Amino acid sequence: MKTSKQMILVLLLLFCAVISLSACGKQDPSDQIIGSWVPVKVNGVIGGQKESMDADDWDGIGVMTFNEDGSFSGFDSSTMANYDGFYWQIKGETIVLSNGNTTVKYSIIELDSDILIVRLDLQALGGGYFNSEDYLEATYKKQG
Numbered sequence: 001m002k003t004s005k006q007m008i009l010v011l012l013l014l015f016c017a018v019i020s021l022s023a024c025g026k027q028d029p030s031d032q033i034i035g036s037w038v039p040v041k042v043n044g045v046i047g048g049q050k051e052s053m054d055a056d057d058w059d060g061i062g063v064m065t066f067n068e069d070g071s072f073s074g075f076d077s078s079t080m081a082n083y084d085g086f087y088w089q090i091k092g093e094t095i096v097l098s099n100g101n102t103t104v105k106y107s108i109i110e111l112d113s114d115i116l117i118v119r120l121d122l123q124a125l126g127g128g129y130f131n132s133e134d135y136l137e138a139t140y141k142k143q144g
């Protein structure tokens with residue numbers, strides 16, 4: 001009887017240790033994203049044409065800055081979007097940018113301490129300029 005209680009206690013302690021260690025390995029995305037991100041590569045489909053290029057070859061996407069207070073700044077000349085005055089939050093696997101009137105959602109493909117890959121479904125921007133297959137996927141490297 002005493003051995004059974006000890007075995008249960010040992011298993012319980014091992015379970016707690018595993019849970020504690022697995023929680024340590026994953027950082028909150030809201031903490032990881034804070035800072036400025038420089039575009040490295042852009043690819044996608046626009047008007048049925050596949051696009052892929054280094055960010056140096058395309059002036060369309062600029063630095064994105066996620067501030068600790070929730071404010072955001074950035075510019076995307078491909079969609080003529082100036083995001084100064086916007087605020088950000090992460091909801092699940094989505095970065096939501098909003099200024100109260102306009103909301104833009106980027107799907108998070110990858111986020112770690114120095115790489116951010118996001119996807120923007122262009123048709124969701126509205127305006128009738130893009131079709132359902134049009135998207136941009138941008139890779140960013142954290143500045144600093």
